[in-house]
Amino acid sequence: MTVDVVNYVSLSAVVFFIGVAGVVVRRNPLIMLMSIELMLNAANLALVAFSRAWVNNAGHVFVFLVITVAAAEAAIGLAIVVAVFRNARTVDVDEVARLRG
Amino acid sequence: MIAFYVLAIVLISSAVFTITQKSPVYSVVGLLVNFVALATLYFTLNAEFLGVIQLVVYSGAILMLFVFVIALLSSGIGPLPEGPNRLPHVVGPALLAVLACFGFLMFGALHAPVIPALVQNAAIGTVGSANVFGSIGNFGVALFTTQLLPFEITAFILMVAVVGVVAIAGDAVPQGTHGRHLRRKRSKDREPIIKAGR
Numbered sequence: 001m002t003v004d005v006v007n008y009v010s011l012s013a014v015v016f017f018i019g020v021a022g023v024v025v026r027r028n029p030l031i032m033l034m035s036i037e038l039m040l041n042a043a044n045l046a047l048v049a050f051s052r053a054w055v056n057n058a059g060h061v062f063v064f065l066v067i068t069v070a071a072a073e074a075a076i077g078l079a080i081v082v083a084v085f086r087n088a089r090t091v092d093v094d095e096v097a098r099l100r101g
Numbered sequence: 102m103i104a105f106y107v108l109a110i111v112l113i114s115s116a117v118f119t120i121t122q123k124s125p126v127y128s129v130v131g132l133l134v135n136f137v138a139l140a141t142l143y144f145t146l147n148a149e150f151l152g153v154i155q156l157v158v159y160s161g162a163i164l165m166l167f168v169f170v171i172a173l174l175s176s177g178i179g180p181l182p183e184g185p186n187r188l189p190h191v192v193g194p195a196l197l198a199v200l201a202c203f204g205f206l207m208f209g210a211l212h213a214p215v216i217p218a219l220v221q222n223a224a225i226g227t228v229g230s231a232n233v234f235g236s237i238g239n240f241g242v243a244l245f246t247t248q249l250l251p252f253e254i255t256a257f258i259l260m261v262a263v264v265g266v267v268a269i270a271g272d273a274v275p276q277g278t279h280g281r282h283l284r285r286k287r288s289k290d291r292e293p294i295i296k297a298g299r
Contacts, residue, residue, distance in 0.1 A: 003105040005216050008146070011109045013206050015116050015135075017199045022120030024195040030125040030171060034132050037163065038116050041139055044151075052146040053217045055225060055234055057243035061251055063151050064244070067158055068255045072262030074163045078170045079270035085174050 008049035016042035027092050029084075033077045040070045104145060111138040125171050129164055136160045147235040149228050 015038060022035025044063045051059025088096050112135060119131035136159045143152035226233030233239065244252050 002219075003102050004219055006210065007105060007109075008142075009210060010207075011112065011142075013203065013210075014113055017203050018113070018116040018120060020202065021195055021199050024198065025191055026120060028125060030167065031120065031122075031128050034125075034128050034167065035120055037132065037159075038119065038135065041136070041159075045139060045142060048143055048146050048148045048151060049219075050216070052148070052225075052235070053219055057234075057240060058248065060148055060151055060235065060240055061244055061248040063148075064154065065251050065255060067154060068258055071158060071163055072258050074166055075262050076265045076269065078166055079266040082170060082173065082270045 005049050005053045009046050012042045012046040012049070014042075015039075015045070027094050029077075029081045029093050032093070033074060033081070036077075037070060037074065040066055040073075105142075108138050108142050108145070111135075112142070126168070129167050129171070132167075133160055133164055136164070144228055147225055147228055147233070149235055150237045150240045151235075 019035045019038035019042060022038065023032050026032055026035065044066055047059045047063050047066070051057070051063075084096055088098075090096065115131045115134040115138065119128045119135060122128045122131065136155060140152040140155040140160075143149070143155060225235075228235070230236065231238060
């Protein structure tokens with residue numbers, strides 16, 4: 001029984017859906033952002049595994065790009081959390097419903 | 102092989118720990134363990150540069166950002182108020198949706214075309230040696246020759262992020278009527294991020 005691409009991709013899928021569950025279930029924006037990081041990392045793991053299987057560097061460069069986007073997304077998401085918290089004084093996304101139609 | 106299963110268990114359990122903790126600080130610790138395990142998995146896949154980047158950028162920069170925001174939000178007002186616990190209402194539908202998505206994914210994975218196995222050959226070599234697949238030289242050549250455009254787009258993304266963060270959360274507002282009106286209104290009901298020395 002050897003470790004193959006399918007092991008890595010299954011692990012990636014499990015972690016991705018743990019992240020999905022985190023975004024769906026939790027209402028704290030900080031933990032939702034962390035769950036998004038979990039999902040991005042799971043996608044990265046799948047990219048690196050396939051990249052290794054095909055001995056092709058393009059997947060590594062794509063992971064590099066995804067890490068950059070994740071850093072930008074975390075910075076902007078946390079800035080939004082800070083800006084919302086200054087006005088609303090709460091960190092529950094269900095109570096920040098001023099823009100609800 | 103043992104390493105993979107140990108790392109997989111650490112990865113999954115730390116991810117579950119991250120999303121189940123009540124306090125965001127504990128979640129950050131869980132996420133840190135998750136990132137370190139993931140970086141080690143990258144090393145097992147011959148992606149040594151990405152493993153180092155994972156440690157430096159994720160564990161070093163992004164998690165510190167989370168920690169600082171948690172510290173900033175809870176400064177001066179005591180512990181953050183916790184809303185009502187909605188977990189019992191949503192856990193059923195959420196689990197159903199997650200299991201359905203996972204089922205679709207596994208169905209797709211089982212019907213996927215054939216994928217080459219993770220074999221060891223001369224082009225791959227051992228992790229850490231120079232000029233093999235995934236080494237820093239190999240990655241750098243790809244980054245600066247064939248994949249140069251994505252690398253340059255990276256710089257643009259970071260620039261947009263910096264401008265966006267300053268526009269959203271920065272204290273400075275632009276001069277002008279709109280800005281002046283906004284500043285008076287804002288400075289009343291907002292506490293400064295950094296208190297001036299007295």
